[in-house]
Amino acid sequence: MGMSDNLPAALARWSPWHKSSKGLVGVEIGSEGLAFAHTNVEGGATKLSLCEFLLNQDGHVPEEQFRHRIEELGLTGCACNVVLPPHEYNLLLVEAPNVPAEEMREAVRWRIKDLVTTPLDQTLIDIFHLPKDSSRSGTPMLYVVTTPSETVMETIRLIEDANLTLQYIDVTELALRNLAESVADDQRGLALVKLQQGRGSLSLLRHGSLYLSRQFELPYNGGLLDDLPEDQLVLELQRSLDYYERQMGQAPPSAIYLCGENITADKITDSIRNSLTANVDVLDMSSSLSFNGDVDDALLQLCATAIGGALRRPEVA
The missing domain is CATH 3.30.420.40 (ATPase, nucleotide binding domain)
Structure with missing residues (x-):
């Protein structure tokens, strides 16, 4: 359902x-x-x-x-x-070109031209930089957002x-x-996971900055009585956390919060909690907003x- x-x-x-x-x-x-x-x-x-x-x-x-x-x-x-x-845009993680700020968007446009399916003249592009400590190598990184005009x-x-x-x-x-900043403490880092029918997205945040974002397919039907697919969800979260810690040189997040379609506390099983080192809970908006x-x-x-x-x-x- x-x-x-x-x-x-x-x-x-x-x-x-x-x-x-x-x-x-x-x-x-x-x-x-x-x-x-x-x-x-x-x-x-x-x-x-x-x-x-x-x-x-x-x-x-x-x-x-x-x-x-x-x-x-x-x-x-x-x-x-x-x-x-x-589903309306692509989010690409790339090294920031070594060009002046005013030339950054144009330089990025040519760098990602083979990674987008729509012609460049029919594509809108925007960028936002990752924090300076987001790369273990020290290479400046940025996210490129592309969407059809x-x-x-x-x-x-x-x-x-x-x-x-x-x-x-x-x-x-x-x-x-924005939501995480309003309802949770991200000073030690946190993962915010939004789950919808057939897919999920994960954002790793610290000090109000986005460090890592991943989207993944998930066999979750989104219904009130539908269980979370434990094995697949844990695997996707572990992959993301491993990259965050090993490739980006970041300390493990203090908490993982789930939100989305019919996400309730009873769907977070002991198996999910015990498979991850960080505390896993539902994002509690009702008591925070x-x-x-x-x-x-x-x-x-x-x-x-x-x-x-x-x-x-x-x-x-």
Whole structure:
């Protein structure tokens, strides 16, 4: 069973708030539906005001429903951060070319030209640097994000049609970084793992910086009653941690947090916990995020990436 088979109607919406166009809306347009969340600053603290998930209709993004909800909630004109889901982009780890900063993107473009499937003139490219200590050899490393121009233009159109003000376009890894910073202590390093139907992604973070990101296939159906595939999941996590420690010269993370489709504490078995040296737990958003009223944990998990998008700080890349 997939996610759409297990999503009760009551979990699709949480909006106990007053109308306001301030703050930031985070949006993720996924293969199963559209998730969005809104944060606002109250008394110097960032609060989660709402999160909702709108299921796709006959395989299509519920654009009209999204536009109506934005209008009903009084979010028209609100600043927006769209988070691209992993299947919409490639994330490539490469050595940083030895060129001036203003020439970096162009140099990277030619370095990865044989690694992308779309023509370069139809591909948008962005970069973000890894911390200086991310390479045992001392070689500066960076991540290159590539996505078809058409994908971004379609995303911009959807946001404009919903009468939101697009300010940022992020990738899942950076949105989850924002979320991890808000709900967990990453000073000793942590791994954040998002699990969805058929796939997973892992981000290794420390001091607010992304050190390593991996995406992998996983035979997980994402349903409420579906168990996690223990052996495959542990193997993927061990591979990532081994690379992080041996190739990047980093100390093991203090914790591994899982989030995603119908991820609950009872799915993390003793076998999973005993196979990994770091403590493994569910990412607890309900006790860490500040919000008004009650919100179901399942909905928070479903909207995790959108919430991370809404937690983006303007000064952070």
